[in-house]
Amino acid sequence: MQALGLLGNAFVSVCQPASLLLMIAGVAVGIIFGSIPGLSASMAVALFLPLTFSMTPSMGMNTLVAVYIGGISGGLISAILLNMPGTASSIATTFDGHPMAKNGEAMKALGLGIVFSAMGSIFSFIVLTFCAPSLADIALKFTPAENFGICFFALTMVAILASGNMIKGLLAGMFGLMFTMIGMAPIDGTPRFTFGASNLMAGFDTLPTLIGIFAISDILCTAESMGSGKLETIEVKKVKGFGFSMKEFVYHLPNFLRSSIIGTGIGILPGIGGSTSGMLAYVTAKNMSKKRDEFGKGCPDGIVATESANNATIGGAMIPLLVLGIPGDGVTAMMLGGFLIHGLSAGPLLFVKNADVVYGIFAACIVCALIMLVVEWTCIKGFVQVLKVPKHILLPLILVLCCVGAFATNNRIFDVQSILIFGIVGYLYHKFSLPTTPFVLCFLIGEMLETYLRRGIMQYKSFGAFFARPIFDVFFFVAVGVLVWSVYKEYKAYLAKKKAA
Numbered sequence: 001m002q003a004l005g006l007l008g009n010a011f012v013s014v015c016q017p018a019s020l021l022l023m024i025a026g027v028a029v030g031i032i033f034g035s036i037p038g039l040s041a042s043m044a045v046a047l048f049l050p051l052t053f054s055m056t057p058s059m060g061m062n063t064l065v066a067v068y069i070g071g072i073s074g075g076l077i078s079a080i081l082l083n084m085p086g087t088a089s090s091i092a093t094t095f096d097g098h099p100m101a102k103n104g105e106a107m108k109a110l111g112l113g114i115v116f117s118a119m120g121s122i123f124s125f126i127v128l129t130f131c132a133p134s135l136a137d138i139a140l141k142f143t144p145a146e147n148f149g150i151c152f153f154a155l156t157m158v159a160i161l162a163s164g165n166m167i168k169g170l171l172a173g174m175f176g177l178m179f180t181m182i183g184m185a186p187i188d189g190t191p192r193f194t195f196g197a198s199n200l201m202a203g204f205d206t207l208p209t210l211i212g213i214f215a216i217s218d219i220l221c222t223a224e225s226m227g228s229g230k231l232e233t234i235e236v237k238k239v240k241g242f243g244f245s246m247k248e249f250v251y252h253l254p255n256f257l258r259s260s261i262i263g264t265g266i267g268i269l270p271g272i273g274g275s276t277s278g279m280l281a282y283v284t285a286k287n288m289s290k291k292r293d294e295f296g297k298g299c300p301d302g303i304v305a306t307e308s309a310n311n312a313t314i315g316g317a318m319i320p321l322l323v324l325g326i327p328g329d330g331v332t333a334m335m336l337g338g339f340l341i342h343g344l345s346a347g348p349l350l351f352v353k354n355a356d357v358v359y360g361i362f363a364a365c366i367v368c369a370l371i372m373l374v375v376e377w378t379c380i381k382g383f384v385q386v387l388k389v390p391k392h393i394l395l396p397l398i399l400v401l402c403c404v405g406a407f408a409t410n411n412r413i414f415d416v417q418s419i420l421i422f423g424i425v426g427y428l429y430h431k432f433s434l435p436t437t438p439f440v441l442c443f444l445i446g447e448m449l450e451t452y453l454r455r456g457i458m459q460y461k462s463f464g465a466f467f468a469r470p471i472f473d474v475f476f477f478v479a480v481g482v483l484v485w486s487v488y489k490e491y492k493a494y495l496a497k498k499k500a501a
Contacts, residue, residue, distance in 0.1 A: 010356070010363035019059055020371075023066040023364065027371045030070020035078045035086045037211045037405040041071025045334040049341065057342035058357050062364035064338050068331050069121060069368045072314055073376065076113040076307055081106060081386050082398060084215040088206050088275040089310035091440055092282040094214055096295060096302030103298050106384045111242030112300055113307045114380070115249075116256055118373035120308035123260040124267065124315025125365040132319045142269055144455035145466040149475030150269065151449040154276055156479040157283040158438040165435075166490045172434045175425075176442030179204055186451040187458070199414040206275075208406040208418040209443060213436055215402050216423025219395050221430050242377065244300070252304045255285050263309035267316020275444050277316075281309030296437075315365065321346055322358060 013019065026048065033044035044067045052060030075090030080097035093113065100109035158173040182193045183203025194200040259281035266277035285305035286295045295302050320326040325346040327333035339346045344354055351358055386394070406415040429436050457463060466472050 010359040011367070013058065013356075013360060014062060014363045014367050019062060019364075020367075022055075022059060022063045023368050024371055024375070026063045026066030027070035027368055027375055030067040030072075031074035031077070031372070031375065033067075034071040034074025034090075037078060037084050037086055037207065037215060037402055039405055039408055040087050040207065041068055041074075041331050042334055043408065044068075044071045045331055045338075049334065049338055052338060053341065057344055057354070058360040060342055061335070061338055061344075061357060061361055062368075064335050065361055065364045066368045066371070068335065069311075069314060069365070069372055070375075071331070072311055073114070073117045073121075073307075073372050075310075076117060076303075077110070077376075077383055080109045080113060080303075081383060082215065083218045084398070084402070085210050088210060088444075089278055089313065090306070091210060091214075091275055091444075092278040092306035092310075093303060095282065095306075095437060096297070096299045099296070099298035100300070100303070105243070105298065107238070107380065108243030108300070109303055110376075110380050110383060111244060112252075112303045114373060114376045115242055116252070116304045117307045117311045117376075118369045119256060120260045120263060120311035121314055121369040121372070122366055123257075123308075124264045124312040125362065125369065126315075127264050128315040128318050128322075128365065129362045132323050138268070141471070143469070144452045144459060145469045146471045146475070147269060148449065148452035148456050148466070149469075149472040149479075150266075151445050151452055153475045153479040153482075154280055155442065155445050155449060156483045157280065158441055166487070168434050169438045172429065172436065173438035173442040176439035177446045179209070180443055180446030180450075186447065187454045199412070203447075204418055204422075205409055205415055206444065207409050208415040209422050210440065211402050211406055212419035212422025213426040213429075213440060215398060216419050217426025217430060217436075219399060220423060220427040222391060223395060248300070252301070255301055255304050256308045258288075259285065259305040259308035260312040263312030264316040266309075267313035268319050275310075276448075277313045278306040278310040279441050279444070281305040311369075318361070318365070322350060322361070325350075 014023075029048070030041060030044050033039040034041055045064055048064060048067050052063055055063065072087060072089055075086035076093050076097065078084040078086040079090040079093040080101050083094050083098040085091045085094055097109045097113065100106065158169060180203070182200055184190065184201055185192055191201060262281045262284065263277040266280065282295075282302055282305050285301050286292050289295070289299075289301055291299065291301075317327075317332045321332040321336060325336070327336050336346055339350075344350060344357060389397075402419055403416050406419045407413065409415055425439075426436060428434075429439065453463075456466060460466065466476075
């Protein structure tokens with residue numbers, strides 16, 4: 001009852017005009033940063049940190065929360081309209097979002113993304129408000145062995161993503177793992193496959209890689225397909241409201257709930273992030289759907305899964321930050337700096353000494369999710385106007401934005417060169433009909449997989465000791481089961497095809 005009283009007072013405080021205006025501004029700026037590849041939510045929060053110096057602790061942290069929520073959600077705009085993931089969290093949104101836009105359903109795709117982004121955020125914030133201490137205790141039980149188990153489980157999802165052509169899918173994934181091996185090895189810092197180039201010592205950054213694979217390759221493919229003098233534009237169908245009916249909304253609820261649980265769970269574990277939760281939710285939705293053949297061709301279920309999961313990761317990542325003082329991802333690491341600026345110490349004592357600030361953050365999270373829903377819905381018709389711009393004008397502008405975003409990531413020209421390298425890689429994948437999804441999944445998971453494996457072996461002295469951890473056993477053997485089942489299904493389909501021939 002005391003918690004509910006504090007939460008009620010927090011809502012009254014958060015809904016003051018000055019606080020609301022700051023949160024609206026924060027959400028709007030976050031959406032802009034999230035929608036431009038390279039200008040991530042982390043960068044937006046970092047830029048807003050100095051602006052909170054003169055604010056009260058509650059108002060300052062609420063503003064940073066608003067920027068965070070807007071930044072993660074904003075990634076869906078460019079992912080759907082331009083096939084460019086604005087943030088790493090929105091990678092899986094491109095798989096079905098852009099095909100829907102190409103089919104003239106850009107408004108519906110944006111509507112689904114916006115609504116289920118807000119719902120995923122609110123779901124995780126409710127969990128954050130009422131279950132934070134209990135979930136933090138569970139997160140403390142996760143050692144490198146358990147984290148390795150999760151990453152191994154995520155990696156085996158390649159087998160599901162590659163269904164229909166296992167050889168090509170695994171080949172595509174192996175190339176992704178190869179690129180993660182370039183640079184300094186985790187733990188011991190040994191240079192690998194750098195060929196004497198100092199720029200390769202840090203390896204390839206995630207955002208420039210994704211910009212290259214999705215945006216630059218798409219520019220190359222589109223430029224190639226354009227006939228001489230033929231300037232193509234994508235038709236946009238008019239819709240009412242958010243573009244989907246109440247019947248469709250009810251149909252998507254089980255997918256939303258499952259994906260939000262995945263996103264919140266992954267968010268609690270430090271270092272794994274929204275990109276992994278979005279991919280896992282997408283693969284799970286595909287595996288459990290009756291129309292899995294439609295995934296990747298413009299299936300609304302894919303957008304619901306990934307947007308529910310990556311936004312639910314926000315509340316999950318806030319749990320270790322507030323309860324343990326451990327950042328759950330890059331953005332919450334910036335927010336930890338915000339706590340220090342205002343003389344607050346994130347951790348268990350924060351709930352005792354500064355309960356008003358904590359519950360103010362809880363209330364601000366829910367209010368900002370609603371603000372994000374309103375702001376994006378208000379601007380939805382403006383967003384889709386991008387699709388009406390002729391390709392010969394739009395493509396050069398996108399290329400410039402990609403280069404600016406890539407450079408802004410680490411302020412080095414090598415990242416601009418990287419997007420061109422991976423643009424060619426993505427183009428070759430397209431030409432040889434190799435799926436890019438396994439490549440992206442393996443690239444994202446590869447480094448984490450190796451890091452947790454090496455940390456676990458250092459801690460337990462042998463890999464065999466991992467199997468003494470029950471949580472690891474669950475993830476490991478479920479992953480092996482998924483792998484075996486996928487291979488069996490492929491073999492069965494091959495026999496049926498051979499028999500039919």
